[in-house]
Amino acid sequence: MYSVVCVSVLVLVAFLIVAAQQLLPNRNTKASSCNVTGQWHSELGSLLWLTTVGPEVRGVYQTAVESALGAAGHNHQAKIVGVVGEGRQPTIAFSVLWIKGSCSAWVGQCFVLPGGSQVLKTLWMLRSVAETSLDNWDSTRLGEDQFIFVGDVENASGH
Secondary structure: OHHHHHHHHHHHHHHHHHHHHHHOOOOOOOOOOOOOOEEEEEOOOOEEEEEEEOOEEEEEEEOOOOOOOOOOOOOOEEEEEEEEOOOOOOEEEEEEEOOOOOEEEEEEEEEEOOOOOEEEEEEEEEEOOOOOHHHHHHOEEEEEEEEEEEEOHHHOOOO
């Protein structure tokens, strides 16, 4: 059931990305492009390893934070599934299913900054498992993450 919710959120976000790309004009005015493939580091210390094949995104997310002790599992890692748009500064959406059943989804955009560095600016949603419908009120959290490009996936140890 929880994986169905995560996949449904991802499908909705993917649809919105594709729809938005059809409505916006192409503004490819600079030569350098933001490439989401690689290793990324968040401001809270989480690590993200992404690879892309066409519009599909796969990878591993290693969190530095948890909503509850043990919620992310013993190694604090989860597999990523997602989509990425086209263009010089593409949009991206990805999600993970944590070992204890909660799921997280991020949606954002990859930007090339002055000087050539890359940043992923994202909004996230975490859905924790509620024991009953009465506990539903505090099971969803929202926030934002900024990921800085660290290097190629091949250079990341073990990923």
